Amino acid sequence: MWEISKMNLNRLTRSIAVLGLGLMTAAPVSAQNLFAPVAKVNESVVTEFEVQQRQRFLEVLNAPGATREGALTSLIDERLRNEAVAEAGIELTPQGIEDSLAEFASRADLSTEEFTQALGQSGVSRETFRDFVVNSVGWRELVRARYASRVQITDAEINRALGETQGSGVRVLVSEIIIPAPPQQAARVNALAEQISQSKSTAEFSNYASRYSATASRGRGGRLPWQNLTDLPPSLQPLILNLAPGEVTDPLPIPNAVALFQLRDIEETSVAAPTYSEIEYAAYYIPGGRTEPALAQAAQIRDRIDTCDDLYGIAKGQPAEVLERVKKAPSDIPQDVAIELSKLDTGEVSTTLTRANGQTLMLLMMCGRTAAANASASREDVTNALRQERLTGYAEQLLEQLRADARIVRK
Known part of the structure; x- marks a missing residue:
């Protein structure tokens, strides 16, 4: 689930007038077609009106997925989340809803009423805004209730994340295993991952990697070269640093897969490793998942591109x-994507990841990294960031399971 950045919200008052004029002059749609069903999710219907409203809402906020297909997918996922929230017995109070609307609007330095009026000028109803916020808050509460007890952030993790090895850098030798886990195989893969996490040696872990991992490193037994710690995803850094050489992380849930990492060696260097404020990447989606035709198409594309700009021609x-x-900032990148990006230099490509329950192959390309200025972060900020990263992984895995179990029909 995407989040709206403060920068995007601050652009709302500037962009809304222009976008509103464009929408006002758009070709009219027959009123009788507005409430025609365009999708059915279990017993719930998504209407044409809702799709148009969601697309306008995303456009106004300059948010990702501001296309008709993106809006429809967003609403389908919303129905699934709503069902899960209702089944869990989670209900928001009227005051809680108003507080959530006010908090969202405040990110653009507006009151709820001002924010609602601004949306209305572009044809977005208050109900569209309300439904989006209520769903987001309810889903967040469900994820916290279900998984928060599994997320324990230690002082050692916080200290490591804050970089208390001042004046120096840390490099690590890590081995990886990423096992595809489509929903119908999740239970079997999770059991296998638990077994792998008990590996007693690098040889044993590498043997598992050669047999089960879906990454390019499987031919090397999952062994990766030396990496700066700061190149790893923020949520993974403290987990790696808490390992002794030879130890393995607990299984980490990521979309359509489970990841494990083993520390082989660690060293402190005299030169501080760079940190990054933003990472830019591109994802090109190929139907077919990890089938031979899809992988062959990805290989052909990889041979034709040198930079992310080349993908526009593709x-x-x-x-x-x-x-x-x-x-995005490193902490805002989905965990599975962040793991792959940590292994790529600018212009390099990965085809490890999938989407849509494994039915779509993601060709992932690193566009570039922006070095961070020296900045300080509080322990509370670091704790919250680490906790949110792990909860996001659980949330993505839960949503994938809900999609697999649902009856979804697009008209």
């Missing part, structure tokens, strides 16, 4: 959603 004439280009 995607020309195709629906907008086949290519996504993103610039």
Whole structure:
């Protein structure tokens, strides 16, 4: 689930007038078609009106997925989340809803009423805004209730994340295993991952990697070269640093897969490793998942591109959603994507990841990294960031399971 950045919200008052004019002059749609069903999720219907409203809402906020297909997918996922929240017996109070609306609007330095009026000028109803916020808050409460007890952040992790090895850098030798775990195989894969996490030697872990891992490193027994600790995803750094050489992390849930990492060696260097404020990457989506035709197509594309800009030519004439280009802070990048990006230099490509329950292959390309200015972070900020990263992984895995179990029909 995406989050709206403060920068995007601050652009709301500038962009809304322009976008509103464009929407006001758009070709009219027959009123009788507005409430026609465009999708059915179990027993719940998604209407044409809702899709148009969600797409406008995303456009106004300059949010990812501001296409018709992106809006429809967002609403389908919302129905699944709503069902899970209702089954868990989670209900928001009227005051809680108002407080959540006010908090969201405040990110654009507006009151709820001002924010609602601004949306209305672009044809977005208060109900669309309310439904989006209520769903987001309810889902967050469900994820916290179900998984918070599994997320324990130690002082050692916080200290490591804060970089208390001042004036020096840390490099690590890590081995990886990423096992595809489509929902129908999740139980079997989770059991296998628990077994792998008990590995007693690097040889044993490498044997598992050669047999089960879906990454390019499987041919090397999962062994990765020396990496700066700061190149790893923020949520993974303290987990690696808490290991002794030879030890393995607990299984980490990521979309459609489970990841494990073994520390082989660690060293402190005299030069501080760089940290990054933003990472830019591109994802090109290929139907077929990890089938031979899809992987062959990915290989052909990889041979034709040198930079992320080249992907625009590959995607020309195709629906907008086949290519996504993103610039985010490291802590905001989905964990599975962050893990793959940590292994890539600018212009390099990974084809390890999938989406849509393994039915879509993601060709992931590193566009570039922006070095961070020296900045300080509080222990509370670091704790919250580490906790949120882990909860996000659980939330993504739960949503994938809900999609697999649901009856979803697109009209």
